[in-house]
Amino acid sequence: MGLIKTVGLTKTYNGTNAVDGIDLSIKEGVCTALLGPNGAGKTTTLNMLTGLINATSGTISFDDRYMGDRRKYIGYLPQYPKFYGWMTGEEYIIFSGQLAGLTKKEALSRSDELLSLVGLSEDKKKRVSGYSGGMKQRLGIAQSLIHSPKLLILDEPVSALDPIGRREVLELMKTLKEKTSILFSTHVLHDAEEICEEIFIIKKGKLIIEGDLVELQRKYQKPTIYLNTEEPIEDWSTTIKQKEWLRHMDVKKNKITVTVEDMDMAREALLTDESLRKLKINSFEVAKTTLEDLFMEVTGK
Amino acid sequence: MEEILNELQSVRWDLLAPIAIVSFVLMIVAMVDCFKHGKTNGPQWVWILVIVFVNLIGPILYFIFGRRSE
Amino acid sequence: MKQWTILFKKEFKESLRNFKWVWIPLVFILLGITQPVTSYYLPEILKNFGGMPEGVIMEFPMPTAPQVLAETLGQFNQIGILVLVLAFMGVVAGERNSGTNIMVLVKPVSYTAYMLSKWAHMTLLAFVSYLSGFLIALYYTYQLIGSVPASDVVSGFVVYTLWLLFVTTIVLLFSTIFKSTAAVAALTLGLSIILSLLSSITPELMQWSPGMLASHSYYLFQTGEANDGLWLSVVSTVLLVVAMLSISVYIFKKKEVATHTS
Ligand SMILES: Nc1ncnc2c1ncn2[C@@H]1O[C@H](COP(=O)(O)OP(=O)(O)O)[C@@H](O)[C@H]1O
Ligand SMILES: [Mg+2]
Numbered sequence: 001m002g003l004i005k006t007v008g009l010t011k012t013y014n015g016t017n018a019v020d021g022i023d024l025s026i027k028e029g030v031c032t033a034l035l036g037p038n039g040a041g042k043t044t045t046l047n048m049l050t051g052l053i054n055a056t057s058g059t060i061s062f063d064d065r066y067m068g069d070r071r072k073y074i075g076y077l078p079q080y081p082k083f084y085g086w087m088t089g090e091e092y093i094i095f096s097g098q099l100a101g102l103t104k105k106e107a108l109s110r111s112d113e114l115l116s117l118v119g120l121s122e123d124k125k126k127r128v129s130g131y132s133g134g135m136k137q138r139l140g141i142a143q144s145l146i147h148s149p150k151l152l153i154l155d156e157p158v159s160a161l162d163p164i165g166r167r168e169v170l171e172l173m174k175t176l177k178e179k180t181s182i183l184f185s186t187h188v189l190h191d192a193e194e195i196c197e198e199i200f201i202i203k204k205g206k207l208i209i210e211g212d213l214v215e216l217q218r219k220y221q222k223p224t225i226y227l228n229t230e231e232p233i234e235d236w237s238t239t240i241k242q243k244e245w246l247r248h249m250d251v252k253k254n255k256i257t258v259t260v261e262d263m264d265m266a267r268e269a270l271l272t273d274e275s276l277r278k279l280k281i282n283s284f285e286v287a288k289t290t291l292e293d294l295f296m297e298v299t300g301k
Numbered sequence: 302m303e304e305i306l307n308e309l310q311s312v313r314w315d316l317l318a319p320i321a322i323v324s325f326v327l328m329i330v331a332m333v334d335c336f337k338h339g340k341t342n343g344p345q346w347v348w349i350l351v352i353v354f355v356n357l358i359g360p361i362l363y364f365i366f367g368r369r370s371e
Numbered sequence: 372m373k374q375w376t377i378l379f380k381k382e383f384k385e386s387l388r389n390f391k392w393v394w395i396p397l398v399f400i401l402l403g404i405t406q407p408v409t410s411y412y413l414p415e416i417l418k419n420f421g422g423m424p425e426g427v428i429m430e431f432p433m434p435t436a437p438q439v440l441a442e443t444l445g446q447f448n449q450i451g452i453l454v455l456v457l458a459f460m461g462v463v464a465g466e467r468n469s470g471t472n473i474m475v476l477v478k479p480v481s482y483t484a485y486m487l488s489k490w491a492h493m494t495l496l497a498f499v500s501y502l503s504g505f506l507i508a509l510y511y512t513y514q515l516i517g518s519v520p521a522s523d524v525v526s527g528f529v530v531y532t533l534w535l536l537f538v539t540t541i542v543l544l545f546s547t548i549f550k551s552t553a554a555v556a557a558l559t560l561g562l563s564i565i566l567s568l569l570s571s572i573t574p575e576l577m578q579w580s581p582g583m584l585a586s587h588s589y590y591l592f593q594t595g596e597a598n599d600g601l602w603l604s605v606v607s608t609v610l611l612v613v614a615m616l617s618i619s620v621y622i623f624k625k626k627e628v629a630t631h632t633s
Contacts, residue, residue, distance in 0.1 A: 047629045051477070052473060052477060052627065052628040053627040053628070053629050071480075072479045074477070076474070076477045078470070078477075078629075080470065081473075081474060082469055082470035083474070084381075084471055086385060086388045086389065095377065095381060096474070098374075098377045099374060099377060099378075099475060099478040099479075099480050100478050129340075140474070143474060147478075312412075313514070313515070316408065316511060316515065319404055320401065320405060320408070323397055323400055323401050326397065327394060327397050327401075330390055331390075331394070334389070334390050357401070361394065361398060361454065364394050365458065368389065370461075370465065370469075
């Protein structure tokens with residue numbers, strides 16, 4: 001059973017379907033990306049999931065272990081979060097917490113926790129109107145987490161940010177996915193590949209591709225190196241985490257799947273890596289085409 | 302002349318003074334907000350002039366039309 | 372109830388920070404001072420500086436205390452209501468247009484509580500402003516002209532409060548229906564002016580109308596007695612307020628929160 005499941009979800013605006021019969025199933029404990037170009041219907045879909053707009057047709061069901069109003073179990077960060085600029089960051093988080101049912105005391109201690117998690121402790125007494133775009137985005141994430149939601153929905157959380165802000169937020173999401181299920185939308189495949197396990201690609205309101213990211217990558221033959229070693233490879237894998245040619249990796253005991261940015265650099269680096277050689281390489285396989293190629297093709301760029 | 306002076310003395314200044322006080326307070330509050338809040342529709346200095354020089358209704362005009370909400 | 376309190380406190384704090392809780396009461400206080408003062412000094416000013424042609428003898432009778440109170444309510448009815456409507460035209464539309472309501476309503480918040488907190492706060496601010504202006508006017512009238520029996524003052528005051536309540540509820544309703552705050556202001560002012568005008572032109576036909584309340588409260592100041600039809604317009608106003616509140620909440624629930632996605 002998925003955490004949230006839709007069947008034939010459709011939203012019609014002035015006779016055209018912004019979202020057109022989408023079946024989603026978001027698994028618990030998994031990070032899922034909703035991927036699609038601008039205007040694909042991502043925001044519209046998420047707005048229906050959160051109950052901010054009503055579906056024209058189709059159904060949405062939330063895990064029946066969690067009873068009642070599903071807003072209690074969902075944390076949401078809109079694409080363009082709008083705050084009450086006259087509040088301080090801390091006031092906003094406490095206000096959000098109280099709305100979500102926390103007592104003032106609970107909200108206060110939880111806000112301390114979250115503001116330090118998103119790195120806003122120093123600025124928490126400042127008015128939100130003076131926050132930068134990146135700070136607002138992080139404050140938005142903090143408010144979405146205030147009631148420890150089962151599902152965190154983030155609408156294009158990094159699209160409006162500069163490279164540094166983008167990195168900060170992506171790192172934050174990596175930490176968060178340890179504790180809560182995440183569904184986030186993006187128009188950049190790279191972001192999805194970096195943190196997600198599952199993806200749904202939509203275009204013009206329709207679902208085109210869905211499934212496990214690694215499987216899809218394999219299926220659509222990405223620039224990937226499959227490595228198989230005699231010895232366990234987990235410890236070694238941390239040494240390449242920061243390499244600029246690395247895109248994504250998936251480690252299982254003595255198997256590693258390395259999706260790379262630049263095949264030549266990666267191949268060169270791996271084959272000359274002494275410590276890797278010590279693990280006794282069994283196989284070293286290189287694949288060519290990419291999921292990105294496919295994504296570009298289906299999204300028509 | 303004498304007559305006018307008498308009349309002036311009969312005016313209840315104690316009751317008229319609060320008008321000046323209240324409009325002064327309004328002006329100060331509007332000025333403080335205009336500087337602190339900082340976001341106005343149109344140039345800020347124009348609103349400062351309006352607040353200071355448009356008697357009584359200047360500050361009110363500022364709060365209704367001049368102040369841009371966040 | 373708990374959420375209602377949180378939302379109400381937020382409204383209150385917001386209006387403290389943007390000084391609505393300061394300047395709106397001050398406007399009513401100013402009106403409450405200036406009206407009795409002008410009523411008192413106007414005859415004298417006209418006598419001294421009127422520049423009347425020779426031989427024309429004009430009498431400028433000093434107004435009575437109940438008249439001055441009624442004139443003050445007349446000021447509240449024009450400038451006071453204008454100010455209240457302009458200050459609150461965005462009470463619902465503002466947050467919708469800016470999108471600040473989204474992160475609030477995506478929390479497990481009751482839409483009814485959201486609307487009622489806004490209405491209650493706006494009405495409270497209007498009432499406190501009116502009360503302060505009225506008390507000042509009463510003091511000035513007493514100092515300059517004379518007193519009015521307390522019971523007449525109270526009943527007249529309460530009846531006019533209902534009219535203000537009616538106006539703030541229209542603001543809420545229109546601010547829920549329309550996106551444009553200018554439209555909210557224009558329609559609210561238009562409707563309240565039409566109701567008041569019709570009530571003074573054809574009182575017989577408008578007995579039920581909330582627009583009669585102001586003249587009922589003048590009558591109470593003057594005579595201490597209820598004019599014909601007072602109860603009818605009181606009851607119909609209360610019913611209209613309840614109806615408009617329910618309609619506002621209903622419309623708000625039906626409208627989608629996220630109006631645009633970009
Ligand atoms: N309120 C609305 N009225 C009319 N059309 C809308 C509305 N909201 C979204 N749309 C349309 O629906 C489509 C999907 O929009 P959106 O969900 O914002 O896409 P995305 O978030 O993927 O960029 C777009 O073509 C957009 O113009
Ligand atoms: Mg979008």
